[in-house]
Amino acid sequence: MSAVIIARHARTPAERFKDAAWVGFVALxxxxxxxxxTTVDQGGALTVQTRFGMLGAFVGASFVGRFIFRWIMDQxxxxxxxxxxxxxxxxxxxxxxxxxxxxxxxxxxxxxxFSENRYVIDTATTVLIYVMLGWGLNVxxxxxxxxxxxxxxxxxxxxxxxxxLFSHFGWTFWEALPVAGAMAATxxxxxxxxxxxxxxxxxAIVTLGFGEIIRVxxxxxxxxxxxxxxxxxxxxxxxxxxxxDRNPTEGTQSFATFFGLEFSGMHRIIFLYYLILVLALxxxxxxxxxxxxxxxxxxxxxxxxxxACKAMGMNVTNVKLSAFAIxxxxxxFAGVFFAARQGFISPExxxxxxxxxxxxxxxxxxxxxxLGVVLAALVLVLxxxxxxxxxxxRMLLFGTxxxxxxxxxxxxxxxxxxxxxxxxxxxxxxxxS
Amino acid sequence: xxxxxxxxHAHYGHIHALRGVDVTVQVGEIVTLIGANGAxxxxxxxxxxxKPGASSGRIVFDGEDITRVPSHLIxxxxxxxxxxxxxxxxxxxxxxxxxxxxAFADPANFNxxxxxxxxxxxxxxxxxxxRAGTLSGGEQQMLAIGRALMSRPKLLLLDEPxxxxxxxxxxxxxxxxxxLNTEHGMTVxxxxxxxxxxxxxxxxxxxxxxxxxxxAGTGQELLASEEVRAAYLEGGH
Numbered sequence: 079m080s081a082v083i084i085a086r087h088a089r090t091p092a093e094r095f096k097d098a099a100w101v102g103f104v105a106l107x108x109x110x111x112x113x114x115x116t117t118v119d120q121g122g123a124l125t126v127q128t129r130f131g132m133l134g135a136f137v138g139a140s141f142v143g144r145f146i147f148r149w150i151m152d153q154x155x156x157x158x159x160x161x162x163x164x165x166x167x168x169x170x171x172x173x174x175x176x177x178x179x180x181x182x183x184x185x186x187x188x189x190x191x192f193s194e195n196r197y198v199i200d201t202a203t204t205v206l207i208y209v210m211l212g213w214g215l216n217v218x219x220x221x222x223x224x225x226x227x228x229x230x231x232x233x234x235x236x237x238x239x240x241x242x243l244f245s246h247f248g249w250t251f252w253e254a255l256p257v258a259g260a261m262a263a264t265x266x267x268x269x270x271x272x273x274x275x276x277x278x279x280x281x282a283i284v285t286l287g288f289g290e291i292i293r294v295x296x297x298x299x300x301x302x303x304x305x306x307x308x309x310x311x312x313x314x315x316x317x318x319x320x321x322x323d324r325n326p327t328e329g330t331q332s333f334a335t336f337f338g339l340e341f342s343g344m345h346r347i348i349f350l351y352y353l354i355l356v357l358a359l360x361x362x363x364x365x366x367x368x369x370x371x372x373x374x375x376x377x378x379x380x381x382x383x384x385x386a387c388k389a390m391g392m393n394v395t396n397v398k399l400s401a402f403a404i405x406x407x408x409x410x411f412a413g414v415f416f417a418a419r420q421g422f423i424s425p426e427x428x429x430x431x432x433x434x435x436x437x438x439x440x441x442x443x444x445x446x447x448x449l450g451v452v453l454a455a456l457v458l459v460l461x462x463x464x465x466x467x468x469x470x471x472r473m474l475l476f477g478t479x480x481x482x483x484x485x486x487x488x489x490x491x492x493x494x495x496x497x498x499x500x501x502x503x504x505x506x507x508x509x510x511s
Numbered sequence: 512x513x514x515x516x517x518x519x520h521a522h523y524g525h526i527h528a529l530r531g532v533d534v535t536v537q538v539g540e541i542v543t544l545i546g547a548n549g550a551x552x553x554x555x556x557x558x559x560x561x562k563p564g565a566s567s568g569r570i571v572f573d574g575e576d577i578t579r580v581p582s583h584l585i586x587x588x589x590x591x592x593x594x595x596x597x598x599x600x601x602x603x604x605x606x607x608x609x610x611x612x613x614a615f616a617d618p619a620n621f622n623x624x625x626x627x628x629x630x631x632x633x634x635x636x637x638x639x640x641x642r643a644g645t646l647s648g649g650e651q652q653m654l655a656i657g658r659a660l661m662s663r664p665k666l667l668l669l670d671e672p673x674x675x676x677x678x679x680x681x682x683x684x685x686x687x688x689x690x691l692n693t694e695h696g697m698t699v700x701x702x703x704x705x706x707x708x709x710x711x712x713x714x715x716x717x718x719x720x721x722x723x724x725x726x727a728g729t730g731q732e733l734l735a736s737e738e739v740r741a742a743y744l745e746g747g748h
Binding site for chain 2: 372375376378379381382383385386387388389390391392393394495497498499
């Protein structure tokens, strides 16, 4: 028996009522533990209290909400059906381009508009870190189609490489960046090699394990990583050697004194923002370029059909390893930035939740879509931020949003795939059907 | 001699899938392998590519022993395969699919090759910018053949090209195979369950049963043979 009615014909009021009643029932089941019961601190002991009024309101709201929602959807559908079918011109590629440039413009202008608002710029920096990680993971998951649940491991490798190079050898951000990228790529290949023959779920499980292995090593190998205490006082990046300190060491100039500005803590925040913006954009350009090269096409072909790839004479081993290595390298770069921005890292920052969030960004964005990653990162980072006002219901809101995206856009926010090769008008004539 | 397989045995774990197979393909020939499900037809093709590798016996292609050559290098020596079930890249465009066929070919030949493929399959030129997954089954089969031809193979392997196609396309596909052979001099090794069409199309044929060649002869001979008629043409189908 189908509980929620999915009908193509116009619904009768009775059907709508039944549909909404089912949703109300589900809301009741979910609501009893989540809304109906609450714990209260009474004289030092926790007691359970019931909130039947709130539960009733919750169920009622679900029922009415569903009823109205269905009604609106029916109206929309009827209106759509009434319209004559006009030959639709697919404007998606142009629209994507316009949105892409708009987002880029907004992200460049953001620190100027909010130059005094540290919270906004900090949050935007976090979004950009996730965008960069999403673009990196996109190579592995979106292009090569290798489901990687342990991506955070490479992020951790990058961050720790910088932290350790600094604490043992005093390397700066810019010196450590390429080394950390190479280190992460090496780990990518190390991970890739044993799991070349795995696919789908099995691959996901092993990569999940790999992510945990790295974290557990970082927790337990105290001599190397200082264990759960983490590594602190990691230096911030400099602008061509100009630090963002209030009191630079003797004989050096700081950013503020060099440009004759009054010292402000915001300079560093804004600099970090632009730094990650540049790193992320470089990532984007790098990946977009790769996609148009034979190696990028080979990744996509691998995602589509591994056996056909072999039949074409491709060395599937190299194709997979290159995807793992490049994805890992980009994750490593993001890790270095993360370490430099936080100034302190510990294994706590590299849990499975991070991997899951990055993967969610790639999947919600539409696998392989670069702009989709940006939109999804915005949604996934900003929603929990905005949801702070909802305190305990924050994750509920987050979950609802994810479910809604998957209901309306099952293949991601931007699912259309941009061809890697454009045809000139003469050969493409008649091809646009 | 284009291809010569001599006493080839192959195993899938404990399963002895090929039991000493001898197959020869001469330059300019269409040779077909027919047999029931599980007779070892596809295994034979895959053994050519080294997966599963021949556990004993010898495979010689174009005068070179390729028995132990790694899979991905074999196709670069001039064997192209149209895999069973077409296996085109559905989310990539028709053009990109054709490009994948040239991954290891000389880029200088690209324009000439794509013209040749488009001349053979005008529908592919019309649909060049379309996603390959939106083509019909028959068109996808043409795309798979076109993709294989893009690498300028000396030998074209076709694994069940008529599988799952509408009758009109089946006819068309076999017509294409004959054209490839007569007009472009392509040497073809064709694996088919559709014995009737395959034998009419081929110069010579082999009948495979339980991993062994039980009959060999010209297409006409096999078509007329009582055993083939009973097993593959009249009964059961």
